[in-house]
Structure formats: C-alpha cells, structure tokens
Amino acid sequence: MRQIIYLSLLFITIVFSSCQQNPKANQEKKERIFPEYSEALDEIIRSKEGVIRGIDLNSKAILITKTETKEPSEVAHDYLYFEYAIDSTTNYSVTYNLQKDSLDEVEVQINCNDLDLSSRLFTDLKMYYEKKLPNPTEDKGFVVYNCFEGQRKPFVVSLTDNSSPNMGIINLFIYRDK
DSSP, X not given: OHHHHHHHHHHHHHHHHHHSOOOOOOOOOOOOSOTTSOHHHHHHTOOSSTTBTTBOTTOOHHHHHHHSSSOOSEXXXXXXXXXXXXXXXXXXXXXXXXXXXXXXXXXXXXXXSXXXXXXXXXXXXXXXXXXXXXXXXXXXXXXXXXXXOTTSOOEEEEEEEOOOSSOEEEEEEEEEOO
C-alpha cells in the first residue's frame, strides 16, 4: 500500500513539474538612441541633447553628477572623472573639467581591443559630429568641429584616432573656444 502511495505521489510530482511553464528570459531590447550608428555610440554619447551625454558646456557640476549613471571614480575641486565598460573589448572614460562650477572641458577616451570596431566608432563619431556641427577641418590626424552659431557660446570638438597596432584609442575633446 505504501508503495502505491509513494508511486502516486512521485507520479503527481512529475506531472506537476512538467506542467510548470518556465518563463523564458524575455529581454526587452533597449530603444536605440542612434540607430544609424554603432550601439556603442548610444552608451558614449547617450543623448541627442547637448554637446555630449545630454550636457552642454557651462553646465553645473550637480547636473553632471545627476546625468551620469554612477558615482565618479575620482573627484577633485573642479574635476570629475568617470570610467565605464561597454563590453569585454571596449571601455571608456569621461573627464569633466570645471571652472567656478561651470563645465569648461569634456575629455572622452575610448579604448577598444577590436581594431575594426575602433575604426567604426571613429567613423561614427566623425559622422555624428559632422551632422551636428558641419564643416569640420582635418589636420594632422585631428578632426576639428567649430560651433559659432546660435545662442551657445563658441566651442570646439576635437576628435583623434590614436590607435596602435594592438589597441584602438579614440580621444574626443570638447572645450570652449577662447
């Protein structure tokens, strides 16, 4: 009799466990900000607003810390430094330099172990800023975009590919035109 009860319980357990629905990991794709460019640009530039990351020059430090997604790696008077990893091959850092609590310069360094991806990122950044700030000048490996129009104060975006044969390194420097 006990064997029948045990076998019945085992049978019921097997039936119920097989009937349970295992929810599939339904990962919703995050809506792309810049679908025409590499996905890494969505992470690096982050917003169509502002010069970069939804921020313009002359912004206050409090706005920068609210806009960034984590605490700065380094903080000093008039200096904020953030480090991010996009994936196992690509990481970048963002440095904000302020003068009297007003954003004066932004430096972004992108490091990538995949030279093809690094080249694509450089091309995508060039195209992005060309659309935003037309008529760039290219000189000695630097691509320079100047902004003198509208109500914004003049600023410069400088883009450089400093890659080595082993590592892709892209530098983006945004600063007030003095």
